[in-house]
Amino acid sequence: xxxxxxxxxxxxxxxxxxxxxxxxxxxxxxxxxxxxxxxxxxxxxxxxxxxxxxxxxxxxxxxxxxxxxxxxxxxxxxxxxxxxxxxxxxxxxxxxxxxxxxxxxxxxxxxxxxxxxxxxxxxxxxxxxxxxxxxxxxxxxxxxxxxxxxxxxxxxxxxxxxxxxxxxxxxxxxxxxxxxxxxxxxxxxxxxxxxxxxxxxxxxxxxxxxxxxxxxxxxxxxxxxxxxxxxxxxxxxxxxxxxxxxxxxxxxxxxxxxxxxxxxxxxxxxxxxxxxxxxxxxxxxxxxxxxxxxxxxxxxxxxxxxxxxxxxxxxxxxxxxxxxxxxxxxxxxxxxxxxxxxxxxxxxxxxxxxxxxxxxxxxxxxxxxxxxxxxx
Amino acid sequence: xxxxxxxxxxxxxxxxxxxxxxxxxxxxxxxxxxxxxxxxxxxxxxxxxxxxxxxxxxxxxxxxxxxxxxxxxxxxxxxxxxxxxxxxxxxxxxxxxxxxxxxxxxxxxxxxxxxxxxxxxxxxxxxxxxxxxxxxxxxxxxxxxxxxxxxxxxxxxxxxxxxxxxxxxxxxxxxxxxxxxxxxxxxxxxxxxxxxxxxxxxxxxxxxxxxxxxxxxxxxxxxxxxxxxxxxxxxxxxxxxxxxxxxxxxxxxxxxxxxxxxxxxxxxxxxxxxxxxxxxxxxxxxxxxxxxxxxxxxxxxxxxxxxxxxxxxxxxxxxxxxxxxxxxxxxxxxxxxxxxxxxxxxxxxxxxxxxxxxxxxxxxxxxxxxxxxxxx
Numbered sequence: 241x242x243x244x245x246x247x248x249x250x251x252x253x254x255x256x257x258x259x260x261x262x263x264x265x266x267x268x269x270x271x272x273x274x275x276x277x278x279x280x281x282x283x284x285x286x287x288x289x290x291x292x293x294x295x296x297x298x299x300x301x302x303x304x305x306x307x308x309x310x311x312x313x314x315x316x317x318x319x320x321x322x323x324x325x326x327x328x329x330x331x332x333x334x335x336x337x338x339x340x341x342x343x344x345x346x347x348x349x350x351x352x353x354x355x356x357x358x359x360x361x362x363x364x365x366x367x368x369x370x371x372x373x374x375x376x377x378x379x380x381x382x383x384x385x386x387x388x389x390x391x392x393x394x395x396x397x398x399x400x401x402x403x404x405x406x407x408x409x410x411x412x413x414x415x416x417x418x419x420x421x422x423x424x425x426x427x428x429x430x431x432x433x434x435x436x437x438x439x440x441x442x443x444x445x446x447x448x449x450x451x452x453x454x455x456x457x458x459x460x461x462x463x464x465x466x467x468x469x470x471x472x473x474x475x476x477x478x479x480x481x482x483x484x485x486x487x488x489x490x491x492x493x494x495x496x497x498x499x500x501x502x503x504x505x506x507x508x509x510x511x512x513x514x515x516x517x518x519x520x521x522x523x524x525x526x527x528x529x530x531x532x533x534x535x536x537x538x539x540x541x542x543x544x545x546x547x548x549x550x551x552x553x554x555x556x557x558x559x560x561x562x563x564x565x566x567x568x569x570x571x572x573x574x575x576x577x578x579x580x581x582x583x584x585x586x587x588x589x590x591x592x593x594x595x596x597x598x599x600x601x602x603x604x605x606x607x608x609x610x611x612x613x614x615x616x
Numbered sequence: 617x618x619x620x621x622x623x624x625x626x627x628x629x630x631x632x633x634x635x636x637x638x639x640x641x642x643x644x645x646x647x648x649x650x651x652x653x654x655x656x657x658x659x660x661x662x663x664x665x666x667x668x669x670x671x672x673x674x675x676x677x678x679x680x681x682x683x684x685x686x687x688x689x690x691x692x693x694x695x696x697x698x699x700x701x702x703x704x705x706x707x708x709x710x711x712x713x714x715x716x717x718x719x720x721x722x723x724x725x726x727x728x729x730x731x732x733x734x735x736x737x738x739x740x741x742x743x744x745x746x747x748x749x750x751x752x753x754x755x756x757x758x759x760x761x762x763x764x765x766x767x768x769x770x771x772x773x774x775x776x777x778x779x780x781x782x783x784x785x786x787x788x789x790x791x792x793x794x795x796x797x798x799x800x801x802x803x804x805x806x807x808x809x810x811x812x813x814x815x816x817x818x819x820x821x822x823x824x825x826x827x828x829x830x831x832x833x834x835x836x837x838x839x840x841x842x843x844x845x846x847x848x849x850x851x852x853x854x855x856x857x858x859x860x861x862x863x864x865x866x867x868x869x870x871x872x873x874x875x876x877x878x879x880x881x882x883x884x885x886x887x888x889x890x891x892x893x894x895x896x897x898x899x900x901x902x903x904x905x906x907x908x909x910x911x912x913x914x915x916x917x918x919x920x921x922x923x924x925x926x927x928x929x930x931x932x933x934x935x936x937x938x939x940x941x942x943x944x945x946x947x948x949x950x951x952x953x954x955x956x957x958x959x960x961x962x963x964x965x966x967x968x969x970x971x972x973x974x975x976x977x978x979x980x981x982x983x984x985x986x987x988x989x990x991x992x
Contacts, residue, residue: 280936284943286924309911309936317914317932325928535685538693548662552701556693560656560685567660567943 245381245424245451247483253597255475255502258589261452261483263381264422265321266328268296270483271499271592273585274331274507275578279304280314280324283512284570285578287326293547293575294582297382298326299507302335302374303342306364307357311377319379331382331507333487334371334413334428337389337456348388350405368412380423382452385413387428389457392466399432403457406430407444414448424451426485432457433466435473442477452483455503459488468497475502492521492584493608496601499588511581515574518562520549522580525608529573533615534559547579548572621757621800621827623859629973631851631878634965637828637859639757640798641697642704644672646859647875647968649961650707650883651954655680656690656700659888660946661954663702669923669951670958673758674702675883678711678750679718682740683733687753695755707758707883709863710747710789710804713765713832724764726781744788752796758828761789763804765833768842775808775833782806782832783820790824800827802861808833809842811849818853828859831879835864844873851878868897868960872980875964876973887957891950894938896925898956901984905949909991910935923955924948 247270249259261268275282275290277298282290290298300320305311314323321327336353340346343355343364352367371386387406390398410427417425427445431437445453455474458467467489475484485505486498495506511521518530522542527534529541537555545551549558549572561569584604591600623646625635637644651658651666653674658666666674676696681687690699697703712729716722719731719740728743744762751759763782766774786803793801803821807813821829831850834843843865851860861881862874871882887897894906898918903910905917913931921927925934925948937945960980967976 279940279942280933281942281944284947286944286947308940309932313912313932316912317930323930323933323936325933536689536692554693554699556685556689557656557699557701560699564655564684566655566657567946568657568662570943571660571662571947 243422245422247452247481249481251593251595253592253595254500256500256588256592256597257502257504258592259483259504261329263329263424265381266296268329268505269585269589270504271585271588272296272505273495273581274299274505275512275581276301276507276509277324277326277330278509279308280320282574282578284516284567284574285512287324289575290326290578291328293579294586295578297329297331300330300332300378300380301338302332302371302378303338305332305378306335306366306374307359307362311374315377315379321379329381330379332375332378332380332384334384334386335366335374336371336387337487339366340388350408352386353388368409369416372413372416376420382424382426383417384454385410385425385427385450387430387456389430389460390432392432392457392460392462394432396432396434396437399430399434400437403430403432403437403441407441410445411448414450426450426452426454426483428454428456428487429474429478430457433462433470438470438474439477442474446479450482452485452505453478454485454487456487458486459490459494464494464497467494468501471498471501471503492581493605495581495584496588496604499592500597500601511577512574515577516570518569518573519577520558520573521577522612523607524610524612527612529555529558529562529569531559537616539613539616541576542580545576545579545583547576549576619798621798623828623857625857627969627971629968629971630876632875632964632968632973633878633880634968635859635880637705639705639800641757642672644705644881645961645965646880647961647964648672648881649871649957650675650881651888651957652677652883652885653700653702653706654885655684656696658950658954660892660943660950661888663700665951666702666954667704669955670962671954673705673707676706676708676754676756677714678708678747678754679714681708681754682711682742682750683735683738687750691753691755697755705757706755708751708754708756708760710760710762711742711750712747712763713863715742716764726784728762729764744785745792748789748792756799758800758802759793760830761786761801761803761826763806763832765806765836766808768808768833768836768838770808772808772810772813775806775810776813779806779808779813779817783817786821787824790826802826802828802830802859804830804832804863805850805854806833809838809846814846814850815853818850822855826858828861828881829854830861830863832863834862835866835870840870840873843870844877847874847877847879868957869981869984871957871960872964872977875968876977887953888950891953892946894945894949895953896934896949897953898988899983900986900988903988905931905934905938905945907935913992915989915992917952918956921952921955921959923952925952
């Protein structure tokens with residue numbers, strides 16, 4: 241068993257790269273997509289099924305877990321891995337982003353954020369130091385620095401001030417994290433869609449020094465074109481020998497574009513959340529299973545997919561259980577969507593390894609452009 | 617592969633019996649508990665997980681399936697087994713009971729029941745002939761005769777008239793079922809809690825002749841004592857060499873009492889339904905996982921249970937996911953409850969085989985009398 245956290249880059253194709261993150265809890269093949277296990281569960285999935293899709297690492301949400309069941313309780317129960325029955329690596333966010341989007345009565349100061357729980361109204365203070373403590377109590381393998389990020393579009397001045405406070409918080413996070421062999425702390429680059437601010441943020445983070453670097457403050461309303469615009473230069477501001485994590489991204493074409501631009505890790509609730517609303521992501525695009533066109537269709541959702549939803553059930557069955565609000569509809573579509581995302585990552589890794597990423601991406605877009613299979 | 621439906625009795629212990637029902641789709645070990653797959657799914661369970669608990673057969677509901685997705689659609693898609701990915705035996709009810717409990721604008725005549733769908737208000741007519749046709753379209757292995765049953769308590773006159781119409785419907789069901797090797801038609805005894813009516817009903821059914829016999833009209837409000845009172849004599853009115861099915865039963869102690877009295881098959885939504893409301897059935901009784909006493913409890917729900925909920929998760933985790941309304945709470949507790957029910961059936965079968973049913977039942981009650989484990 242590896243005792244230290246390390247990142248090994250094994251091949252590049254243009255700006256894209258493949259590698260392996262070594263942790264005491266197992267390897268993470270990059271580029272990696274991390275399913276989101278918000279409150280101690282990837283919704284509607286057994287963890288062994290998440291693993292069966294090919295996921296090497298899950299993401300947990302500090303904000304949700306600190307409120308319920310609380311970090312102290314999870315620590316007393318042996319940590320988040322044991323609690324949720326996932327023994328492989330876990331990355332936790334810092335709580336900052338979700339406090340700003342979910343909590344009420346928020347008050348942001350240099351110290352941190354005071355807020356009221358969306359569950360029971362209880363009062364809390366989240367600071368860089370408290371975020372580090374919570375993530376340590378959870379037993380997170382990859383800990384995220386505590387940061388703050390404005391919704392876009394926003395004025396440069398607002399983005400700059402916010403970014404500079406996040407950089408001060410990044411330093412406090414590093415100091416509070418301490419020396420924890422086998423665990424990693426990632427800094428988070430901010431700066432909106434402004435190149436100079438991104439460069440300034442990256443320089444500040446490199447001076448502090450982290451085991452990995454996230455690109456934060458994207459996928460917050462700026463649109464894919466603006467996001468790709470930032471990704472055309474931002475990864476280049478970060479050390480080549482450390483993993484680069486694009487937070488909260490995204491749709492399949494966002495992922496492909498990010499990987500092309502040198503991103504190593506991503507996470508998003510999209511595949512699991514949309515699986516609970518009857519949406520399936522396939523090689524030929526997104527399919528709404530509620531649509532009556534599927535009612536009599538004996539064909540699988542995606543004939544190229546190996547997941548149980550596609551191997552063992554028809555579109556007609558998926559339509560039926562989605563319409564009838566049966567839990568198995570959420571279970572099957574979430575499984576399928578996570579499988580599709582992991583298959584996409586495996587395809588991207590294989591293409592980068594073979595130096596044929598451009599051809600893979602061209603085929604990815606061409607297949608999607610065909611649209612869903614014709615009705616029978 | 618067996619081509620015919622048959623029942624083989626292998627041992628008795630008092631009135632209790634064990635045996636095997638042979639069908640072309642596999643064997644059913646009796647006494648058998650049948651999980652309910654209402655609308656083409658045992659709610660919150662993958663069918664392979666239902667099978668993993670030890671279930672040999674599922675029950676499907678004609679009323680739900682005829683309305684959505686419709687029997688004709690399921691037939692066009694290859695039948696209910698393929699549709700819901702359960703290749704082992706399926707028993708379907710006749711629809712009569714659920715029409716009376718779920719539909720609106722019901723009108724009962726000698727012909728059958730006219731009603732409006734609870735889903736979309738559409739008008740339907742269910743008769744013995746139509747019920748046989750629907751169950752044939754579904755591909756059900758064990759078809760139930762179309763019957764009607766009054767809620768108890770009810771006057772003898774009402775119960776008698778209802779029973780006699782059900783017996784006329786039983787004959788029409790037999791005639792409409794026709795000659796279908798490998799498939800079985802079960803008649804349903806009615807007569808409330810009145811011995812003479814039960815005897816009259818059984819005689820009528822035996823004269824028609826069925827592959828198996830159900831005891832209907834119980835578990836409809838009469839209470840356990842009255843139900844056991846009927847079960848003290850009613851199974852004896854039925855042919856010894858055919859399976860006896862007690863419909864809609866029940867709680868674990870109902871099941872034990874029914875098996876003691878010679879019942880071979882049962883079904884109930886209780887283990888799955890209560891799993892979706894945070895209730896776990898254990899060897900020591902029923903446990904409400906919502907209760908705060910479980911919040912910090914690292915112990916399994918039932919330490920003697922082999923299901924994933926008990927092997928891989930703490931009571932604290934189950935409490936957390938139930939409180940947070942996470943789907944995995946329903947998934948894990950349904951799995952546990954179905955596992956507990958199947959373990960109970962396996963225990964009953966082994967005890968009957970060994971001629972030690974009385975000792976098994978005494979221990980069953982003694983363990984439950986201890987109550988749940990003490991808080992830590």
